[in-house]
Amino acid sequence: MAKMIVGVDLGGTSIKLALLTNNGEFIDKWEVPTDKSDSGKHIPKTITIAIEDKLKQMDKTKEDIAGIGIGAPGSVRLEDGLIFAAVNLGWVNFPLKDILEKESGIPVIVDNDANIAAVGEMWKGAGNGAKDVVMVTLGTGVGGGVIVNGDVAHGISGSAGEIGHITVQLENGVLCNCGKTGCLETISSATGIARIANEKLQNTTKETVLKEMSNDSPITAKDVFEAYSNGDEVAEEIVNHVMRYLALVLAGVGNTLNPENIIIGGGVSNAGELLLKPLKKYFDEFAFTTVRDSTKLSIAKLGNDAGAIGAAYLVKKFITNEI
Amino acid sequence: MAKMIVGVDLGGTSIKLALLTNNGEFIDKWEVPTDKSDSGKHIPKTITIAIEDKLKQMDKTKEDIAGIGIGAPGSVRLEDGLIFAAVNLGWVNFPLKDILEKESGIPVIVDNDANIAAVGEMWKGAGNGAKDVVMVTLGTGVGGGVIVNGDVAHGISGSAGEIGHITVQLENGVLCNCGKTGCLETISSATGIARIANEKLQNTTKETVLKEMSNDSPITAKDVFEAYSNGDEVAEEIVNHVMRYLALVLAGVGNTLNPENIIIGGGVSNAGELLLKPLKKYFDEFAFTTVRDSTKLSIAKLGNDAGAIGAAYLVKKFITNEI
Numbered sequence: 001m002a003k004m005i006v007g008v009d010l011g012g013t014s015i016k017l018a019l020l021t022n023n024g025e026f027i028d029k030w031e032v033p034t035d036k037s038d039s040g041k042h043i044p045k046t047i048t049i050a051i052e053d054k055l056k057q058m059d060k061t062k063e064d065i066a067g068i069g070i071g072a073p074g075s076v077r078l079e080d081g082l083i084f085a086a087v088n089l090g091w092v093n094f095p096l097k098d099i100l101e102k103e104s105g106i107p108v109i110v111d112n113d114a115n116i117a118a119v120g121e122m123w124k125g126a127g128n129g130a131k132d133v134v135m136v137t138l139g140t141g142v143g144g145g146v147i148v149n150g151d152v153a154h155g156i157s158g159s160a161g162e163i164g165h166i167t168v169q170l171e172n173g174v175l176c177n178c179g180k181t182g183c184l185e186t187i188s189s190a191t192g193i194a195r196i197a198n199e200k201l202q203n204t205t206k207e208t209v210l211k212e213m214s215n216d217s218p219i220t221a222k223d224v225f226e227a228y229s230n231g232d233e234v235a236e237e238i239v240n241h242v243m244r245y246l247a248l249v250l251a252g253v254g255n256t257l258n259p260e261n262i263i264i265g266g267g268v269s270n271a272g273e274l275l276l277k278p279l280k281k282y283f284d285e286f287a288f289t290t291v292r293d294s295t296k297l298s299i300a301k302l303g304n305d306a307g308a309i310g311a312a313y314l315v316k317k318f319i320t321n322e323i
Numbered sequence: 324m325a326k327m328i329v330g331v332d333l334g335g336t337s338i339k340l341a342l343l344t345n346n347g348e349f350i351d352k353w354e355v356p357t358d359k360s361d362s363g364k365h366i367p368k369t370i371t372i373a374i375e376d377k378l379k380q381m382d383k384t385k386e387d388i389a390g391i392g393i394g395a396p397g398s399v400r401l402e403d404g405l406i407f408a409a410v411n412l413g414w415v416n417f418p419l420k421d422i423l424e425k426e427s428g429i430p431v432i433v434d435n436d437a438n439i440a441a442v443g444e445m446w447k448g449a450g451n452g453a454k455d456v457v458m459v460t461l462g463t464g465v466g467g468g469v470i471v472n473g474d475v476a477h478g479i480s481g482s483a484g485e486i487g488h489i490t491v492q493l494e495n496g497v498l499c500n501c502g503k504t505g506c507l508e509t510i511s512s513a514t515g516i517a518r519i520a521n522e523k524l525q526n527t528t529k530e531t532v533l534k535e536m537s538n539d540s541p542i543t544a545k546d547v548f549e550a551y552s553n554g555d556e557v558a559e560e561i562v563n564h565v566m567r568y569l570a571l572v573l574a575g576v577g578n579t580l581n582p583e584n585i586i587i588g589g590g591v592s593n594a595g596e597l598l599l600k601p602l603k604k605y606f607d608e609f610a611f612t613t614v615r616d617s618t619k620l621s622i623a624k625l626g627n628d629a630g631a632i633g634a635a636y637l638v639k640k641f642i643t644n645e646i
Contacts, residue, residue, distance in 0.1 A: 075613065132478055146579060148471040155455055155581020157617035162578040165611040167571060178611060248490060252575050255485040256469060258478020288488040288501060290398065294480035 003066035005315045006051055006106070007308030009113060010043070010072045012036070012088035017050055018308035019058075022066070022316070024124055026305070028054065039090035048104040067107040067319035069311025071116035072096060075158030081110035084158050109314045113307060114161055115152045117300075118145025120310030121263050125301040130260035134253055135300065136163055136246075138268035141177070142185040142192075148257060163253060164189070168245045188246040190268050193221035197238050208234035225271040240278055247282030254283070254291040265300030272299055326389035328638045329374055329429070330631030332436060333366070333395045335359070335411035340373055341631035342381075345389065345639070347447055349628070351377065362413035371427040390430040390642035392634025394439035395419060398481030404433035407481050432637045436630060437484055438475045440623075441468025443633030444586050448624035453583035457576055458623065459486055459569075461591035464500070465508040465515075471580060486576060487512070491568045511569040513591050516544035520561050531557035548594040563601055570605030577606070577614040588623030595622055 002022035009016040015034050019027040032050045035042045051068070055061060074086030081097020097108045111119075118127075118135035127133040131150040137143040142164030146153040153160040164185035165178050173182020174195070186192050197219040201210055209232050213223045227235035250262050269275065276299060284292050302309060317323040325345035332339040338357050342350040355373045358365045374391070378384060397409030404420020420431045434442075441450075441458035450456040454473040460466040465487030469476040476483040487508035488501050496505020497518070509515050520542040524533055532555050536546045550558035573585050592598065599622060607615050625632060640646040 130479070132476070132483075144579070146471075148469075148476045149474050151472050153455070153471045153580050155614075155618070156453070156583040157581055157613045159581040159611060159613040159617070160455075160579065162581070162611045162614065166575040166578050167609045170567075170571070180609070180611070244493075248493070249575070252489040252572070253579050255489050256467070256483065256576055256579060257476050258480055258482040258485070260479040286490045286503070288482060288485045288503070290480045290482040291478075291485065294482070295478070 003320075004060075004064055005066050005312040006068040007311035008047060008068060008070040009116075009304075009307035009311070010034070010070055010089070012073065015043070015047060015050070016304070016307070017047070017054070018305075019054065020308060020312045022322075024309050024312045026308070028058075029308070030054065034089070036090055040086075040094070043089065044096065044100040044103045047100060051104065051106075062104070062106055065106050067109060067315035068100065068104065069116070069313075069315045070096065070100070070108065070110045071113035071307045071311055072110055073113050076110055076112045076115075076154070077158055078111060078152070078154055081108060083110070107319045109311075109318045111152060111310075111314060112145070112158065112161070114143040115145040115154075116310035116314065117265060117302075117306040118147055118161075118263070118310065119152060119313050120302055120306035120308070121265070121300055122147055123313045124309050125306060126263045126298045127261045132257060132259040133261045133263065134163075134250075134257065134259045135263040135265055136250065137266035138188055138190065138246075138264065139266035140189060140191055142189045143266070146257070147259075163249060166249045166252070168248055184245060184249050188242050188268075190221040190266075193224055193238065193242050193268065194219055196241065197221075197224050197235075200234060200238060204234055206234050208232050210234055221268050222270075225274050229274055239274070243275065243278040244282045247279050248286055250279070250297070251283050251286035251291070254295045255288045258291050259295055262295060262297050263300050264297065265306065269299050275299075326643075327383075327387055328389050328635040329391040330634035331370060331391060331393040332439075332627075332630035332634070333357070333393055333412070335396065338366070338370060338373070339627070339631070340370070340377070341628075342377065343631060343635045345645075347632050347635045349631070351381075352631070353377065357412070359413055363409075363417070366412065367419065367423040367426045370423060374427065374429070385427070385429055388429050390432060390638035391423065391427065392439070392636075392638045393419065393423070393431065393433045394436035394630045394634055395433055396436050399433055399435045399438075399477070400481055401434060401475070401477055404431060406433070430642045432634075432641045434475060434637060435468070435481065435484070437466040438468040438477075439633035439637065440588060440625075440629040441470055441484075441586070441633065442475060442636050443625055443629035443631070444588070444623055445470055445633075446636045447632050448629060449586045449621045450584045455580060455582040456584045456586065457486075457573075457580065457582045458586040458588055459573065460589035461511060461513065461587065462589035463512060463514055465512045466589070469580070470582075486572060489572050489575070491571055507568060507572050511565050511591075513544040513589075516547055516561065516565050516591065517542055519564065520544075520547050520558075523557060523561060527557055529557050531555050533557055544591050545593075548597050552597055562597070566598065566601040567605045570602050571609055573602070573620070574606050574609035574614070577618045578611045581614050582618055585618060585620050586623050587620065588629065592622050598622075
C-alpha cells in the first residue's frame, strides 16, 4: 500500500496538520497552537510531537509516512527548504527542512503557504490539473502563488507571487504595510474594501443600507458584498471600484503568463459570483485579446484544505518522485 | 566532434540564418528574403534550400546538423511547433515544425521570436545563466519573453509575454494596435515615444532642441534620447514620463516573478544608461522591497544575435537533450 503523507499549514496562531492518502484524500485533520517563544525555535519539535502522537493513536509508525510537506508564511528557497524570513514566526534564515528532518526522521519539503495553496488548487481544486495557474488570495492582505509549466515560481529571492504589492494607484495611493503607496493590497484586501467603504460613507449623500450597518461597528468587506447582493447602489460602486483595480492587476499577470486559470481565494472570495461577475467584466476590458479568450477566472474550491493538499502534491513531486 | 546547430530568425522581410557550434558560437551568418506569397507556404522550402546551399559550400551534409531552432513572429505551441497565428507571414494554425522537418529531414524546434531572444540573452547575454529572466523588447512595438525555472512560459494559448499590452493608463489612454487603449506599447515603444514627443512639441512653450530637430521630419525616439543626453529639459520630461510607465509594468512583472534579471532589448535600448538610470529610479519606487533589492535591470547584450543563440539553446535542450 502506498505510504501516507503529512501536510502542514504553518500559521502564526496555529499549526494545521493533516494526514492524507497518496492520492491527496484526507484521512485526518487536527491542529496545535504555534509556540513562537525563543524566536520560533520550538516549532519543529511541536510539529514532530504532533505527528508522533497521531501515529501512535493510529497504531502506525514513521515508516508509514512518505514525507512531510509544509507551507510556511514567508519567503522560501525550495532547494534546501530555507526560510529567508517569516516575520510572524520570528524566523530569519531558518533552515526549516534540515531541522525538521533531523527532529522527525521523515523527509520534508517546504514552500511558501500561498504557493502551496496554489499547488493544491492546481491539483485538486479550481485549477483542474492545469499546468499554468495563478492564485490570488484576498484576505487581510493580498497574497499570490504562481505556477508556470507545472512548477511554482519562486524567483531569485523567493518573492515571486507578491501580486498584492503591484502598484495600481500612481497618484494619491494609500500607504501599504510594505512601505509603498498605492499597492493592490490597499484596495482589494478585506481591509482595503472595509477602508474604502467607511471612507465612502463619510462622503456620500446617497441612501445606502451601509449606513445602518455601520451603526454598531465599522463596515466590513462582508457587509459590502451583502449590501451589494441586495441591490445597494453605494455598495455596487465600492465593489466596482475594487474589482476594477483587481482586474487591472490580474489582466497584467494574465498578459505576462497567459495562465489557464486565475483562481481567487481567501475570505473575500466567499462572495463568489458577486465578486466574479464585475471582476470578469473589467478583466475582459484590460486583458490582451487572446488572454481574455483563453485565461479563465474562477473562485477557489478547496478553502482551508488547499494548503495540505498542495503540500501532499509537493511530497509526491519532490520526495517520492511520482509526478 | 559535436554536431553544428542552425538558428533561424524568421521575419516578415528577411529570414536570418546562422550556423553555430554546439556551444553557441557563430560559424556563419546569412540571410534570404521572406517569400510571403501563397499565405507563406513556401517559407519552409526557402529555409531548407538556404541550409542545403550553405552545407554544400562548406562540404558538409545534413548529418553534421543536430537540429534547426526557429524563432517565429507569432504565438507558438512548443510541444508540436504549431504556429497559432503569425499575421506578418500569413500563417494561421501552421504546423511549421512538421512541415519543415519533412522538407529538410532535420529535427526542428520552434518558439516565438521574443521568447527565443530571451533564451539567448539568458544563456549567453545579459541574463548570465540565470534561470528566471524576463526580456522586454522596445521596438516598433513592445514585446516580451518570460523564462521561469529555466523554461519559457507560453501559457495556455501561447500569449505569455504580451507585456506590451498591459494597461498602464486607465483614463484617456491612446488606442493601441491590439484594439485596447492605454497599453504600455502606446507609450514605451519607439512609436509611442515619438508620438508623445511630437504631441509635446505642439503644447510646450519651453525652449528645446527638439523644435529644430523636428524641422525636417517628425521627432524620433532616437532624437529624444539624443536631446536628453545633451541636457534638454523637455526631452528629459518625455524620457521620465515614458520610463515611469515602463517601470510600473516591470515592477509589476518583478513582483509577480522576482526574476534574477529583467533585460531591456530592441532598438530603443541602444539608449543604454540614458534609459536605464531613470528606469531604475522609478522601478525602485514601484517594486516590492525584496524585488527591488534582488531583481536586476540591464540592457540586452546580444542585439540581433540573441535569436540565433536562443534557437541553438532550444536545440540543445529539446533535440539533443544536452541541457
